[in-house]
Amino acid sequence: MTALGVAAAVNAGERTARSVAEDYLDRISKGDGEIGAFNLVLAEEALADADRIDAAVGRGEPVGPLAGVPVALKDNLCTRGIPTTCSSRMLEGWRPPYSATVVQRLRAAGAVIVGKTNLDEFAMGSSTENSAFGPTRNPHDTSRVPGGSSGGSAAAVAAGFAALALGSDTGGSIRQPAALCGVVGMKPTYGRVSRYGLVALASSLDQIGPFGTNVADAAACYEAIAGHDPLDSTSIDQPVEPVGKALTDGVEGLRVGVVAELCGGRPQEAHLAGTDGSAASGVEGVAGDVLSRVQDAAEALEQAGAEVRTVSVPSAVLGLSAYYLIAPAEASSNLARYDGVRYGLRVDAANAAEMNVNTRTAGFGAEVKRRIMLGTYALSAGYYDAFYGKALRARTLMLQEFATVYEDVDVLLCPTAPTTAFELGAKTADPLLMYLNDVCTIPSNLTGHPAISVPFGRGDDGLPVGVQVMGPALSERLIFRVAAALERTAPGDGSTP
Amino acid sequence: MSGTPEREGTLADGWELVVGLEVHVELSTATKLFCGCANRFGDEPNTNVCPVCLGLPGSLPVVNAAAVDFAMRLGRALGCEVRPAVFARKNYFYPDMPKDYQISQYDQPTNTDGCLELPDGDVVGIERAHIEEDTGKTTHVGGGGRIHDADHALVDYNRAGVPLVEIVSRPDIRGAEQARTYVRELRAILLAIGVSDARMEEGSMRVDANVSVRPVGSNELRTRCEIKNLSSLRSLGRAIAFEAHRHVDLWSGGERPRQETRHWDEAGGRTTPGRSKEDAEDYRYFQDPDLVPLAPSADQVAAIDAALPVLPAARRAALLAAGAGAVSASDAALLVERDQDALVRTAVAMGADPGLTATRVSNDLAVDDWSRVTPDGLAALIGLEASGQITATQAKQVLAEMVEAGDDPASIAERRGFQAMAGDDLAATVDRVIAGNPDEWQRFCSGDDTDRKKLSGFFIGQVMRSTRGRADGAAVNRLLQEKAGG
Secondary structure, three states, X not given: OOHHHHHHHHHOOOOOHHHHHHHHHHHHHHHHHHHOOEEXXXXXXXXXXXXXXXXXXXXXXXXOOOOOOEEEEEOOEOXXXXXXXXXXXXXXXXXXXXXXXXXXXXXXXXXXXXEEXXXXXXXXXXXXXXXXXXXXXXXXXXXXXXXXXOHHHHHHHHOOOOOEEEEEEXXXXXXXXXXXXXXXXXXXXOOOEOOOOEOOOOOOOOEEEEEEOOHHHHHHHHHHHEOOOOOOOOOOOOOOOOOHHHHHOOOOOOEEEEEHHHHOOOOOOOOOOOOOOOOOOOOOOOOHHHHHHHHHHHHHHHHOOXXXXXXXXXXHHHHHHHHHHHHHHHHHHHHHHOOOOOOOOOOOOOOHHHHHHHHHHHHOOHHHHHHHHHHHHHHOOOOOHHHXXXXXXXXXXXXXXXXXXXXXOOEEEEEOOOOOOOEOOOOOOOHHHHHHHHOOOHHHHHHOOOEEEEEEEEOOOOOEEEEEEEOOOOOHHHHXXXXXXXXXXXOOOOOOO | OOOOOOOOOOOXXXXXXXXXXXXXXXXXXXXXXXXXXXXXOOOOOOOOXXXXXXXXXXXXXXXXXXXXXXXXXXXXXXXXXXXXXXXXXXXXXXXXXXXXXXXXXXXXXXXXXXXXXXXXXXXXXXXXXXXXXXXXXXXEEOOOOOOOOOOEEEEEHHHXXXXXXXXXXXXXXXXXXXXXXXXXXXXXXXXXXXXXXXXXXXXOEEEEEEEEEEEOOOOOOOOOEEEEEEOOHHXXXXXXXXXXXXXXXXXXXXXXXXXXXXXXXXXXXXXXXXXXXXXXXXXXXXXXXXXXXXXXXXXXXXXXHHHOOOOHHHHHHHHHHHHOOOOOHHHHHHHHHXXXXXXXXHHHHOOOOHHHHHHHHHHHOOOOOOOOOOHHHHHHHHHHHHOOOOOHHHHHHHHHHHHHHOOOHHHHHXXXXXXXOOHHHHHHHHHHHHHHOHHHHHHHHHOOHHHHHHHHHHHHHHHHHHHOOOOOHHHHHHHHHHHHOO
16 A cells, blocks of 8 residues: 555545554564664554544544654654664664654654664665664565665665655665665755754755655655755745646656766767767766666656657766765764764763774774765865865856756756665675765755656666656656656556565 | 063063954853853753754754844944855864864854954954854863863853854054953943953953064064963963063074963963964864855845944044043043943033043042932032032042932032132141141252152142141142242
8 A cells, every 4th residue: 555545544534543553563573574674663652653643533633644654764863762873883872852853744744653764874875784783685685785875764665664764865865775675765955855853964965855665655755844944044945836736747848858977878979778888978887777777768758748868967977076075074074973972872981082082983883984084084174175175166067067957958867876786795895886876866966956766667687777857956846747757657567576 | 581480561672562362252142053042151051952052963053143143243343344154164072062063154254354443542453253153161070170180071061052253353462451451442342232241250251362572673473372261351461471571582592482372370370382283173164064154135234333332432532522632541441431421421511621520530430320420410510629619529529429319519518518718718728737847848849840749749638638628639739839939
């Protein structure tokens, strides 16, 4: 049953929220031992919430558009009184005294929170292998990773442990795992969803977004969490356009650009077929089967009445380098507060400075330390201009080029991830290889634009492939609409494993 | 000579002192800079805290518009240009800093390029006045109780996130006393515009001094030392004087000071070395991505300008102008500081003698509550004294009674039987005193100016004693000079 189906049934009194919660909790208890999607299952809380909703339904009170819908939260979203770990030893035992704005909004919409999901430590990674609590496995093939860093949320939705989930996306951390797990994942425009209560990785890039088994569910979840929040200064103070009703509008007359540089091809090449993936002007390493699905998707949109062309955004290839300076720089500052003084882990020593060093040495994993060092270096006196400053200029250039492209097309199309889900351990020895997972998703974070990954067929290995639809700022309604059109024409047997 | 504890006084010949001050001022907004917690001194530790000012994971800052308004008000009062500004993070680890970075302003501060005019007319340039958040407060307890030998430290985060403005002067200050005057003047402005209570002893105003010396006539800026931990005006003056002499001694001995932070040791009367430039922290400033740039509109700045009260410098100038040369600069400064300038100006406008009015009020109205003294009462009092109807001593007593009871001076003088001894009575009394002190009179008549000045004081005192204060000192002096043939 879809999330919207659950909500409709609960609202109509056809199903109790309790019975829905029990179904999902039952699937979790039977299946999550193998998958490892959850850091914490909130069975008691979920049943209590479900009972409250049922009681409200019984009294004839409005219970919200997501009434009784089981939702999983990435474990970097603060939940009042409930451990929030970021899958790090550093936050062991910490219970936030407040809930994130998105959590409050989901509850207000009637959602039932079933648990906190695993992630790469502090959202740094693309496979959910960098978790202090062990990896999450891909429900489609448990020898494979679910992607990351929101791998737990993606896997939870793919495995039917939750009807919806929230993730956070700093460089692709919602869309890439959505693609690898065969679900829908969406990153809203920067500022469209409040970051208040999201434990920060890179503040200028972080954005919370939904996972769903289908586009309509993800859209409903997005509508529930989006909107201005006075607690987040970067929150956009504009009304949220409802997206649900636009989903069936189709793509007739829409102009769709296929980004050559993100499809491993040269910009001057008219079509995707025949690109070898090694062209110097495009990103490397996008697999042939993934490119084929993107081409299928482009053709499907064309058949549905869209006008499809290949477009060029030369600076898109700078994204990865710029990202790996900006994101670690901000992270090095954001993660400074884990010093052992006020909360979480403390490893004692003779004085505060040594305690600080001991705590951070013990509390952070290797990838977190690597990025803190990278970021500290990038911001250092004498290096700022060459690294952080240059990355900011690349970001500005990218914004200008995307703005130019959006004068000619309405949305852009490209792969979400370069490959289907890979084996656990396949890329852990080579950080750069791991970073390449985000090459197609990073540009939207740097520009702040919205983007969505929607399942579209399978790769040669039979695993799901996601295609990405990107749009200009605040074009959520448009990209959901295109994603819905793709979903209607997607080949194969749907998304569930 | 280096290492000698405290030494006051002027610099050795040929050396000039160069001082720039960095003054941190806590703004007296109701709430903190980035959250809604109360901004209040003296509460139970860690009671005015929330996720934001504790820097809890996931919390975000939202700027307090009132704090920005206060900061801009201060900027305009200092003649600064108010500019679009961005907040930056200053990164360093310290336990009393919740996020281990301080939100401040770096290359784009709110206020730049102002100046502060001192009462003597000297002008000190203001480089910038930027907004930042305060840190928590650490108390070291147990063991020896000092940082290096304490058992543990307690941190109070009530102060964390309190809005500060850091006012950075240009190195235009040329003396320890001038530095003190600068701080006093800045404090007067802060109080006048109502943005801070500016109490050094409570830490709501904190001063660091950058000190260097150079040969007189040179324009160079030599190696400076930054002195911290200056908790009073007295410490500020002593520390600058000490540090200046230390630098002169070093340069004169063929050495050079190290660029470093130094701490003022109040008990020892000396500065002690802290962090040097070589091991100074790299703060890795970058724009805070959690906050949006501040973009004050021209209308906003115009509204601030329109609401600014008349500032101390303008008030002093107005008073001096009203005094037409008869009011001294130091009286004017004092009267403005005590908020008595309007009283004096109004009395003068009513015809009171300006010099006498300023002197009487500055010397004899140093009380907290002088609300019963009205300008016309004051003008009447000065009229009685100036016309010789009552003596200076009597005028002081009448003024004291006006403070208490608020009556008009004529009835007070009448009730007390005050009236100046005049004419023949006074001359006879003076003759009697001269006769009783022949040696002193001899010396008065034959001595030089200094002797004469000293002895006229003696004779006036004697006359006052024998008339129980009813004589007018100036009149006595006139008689003495006449009789001595001078």
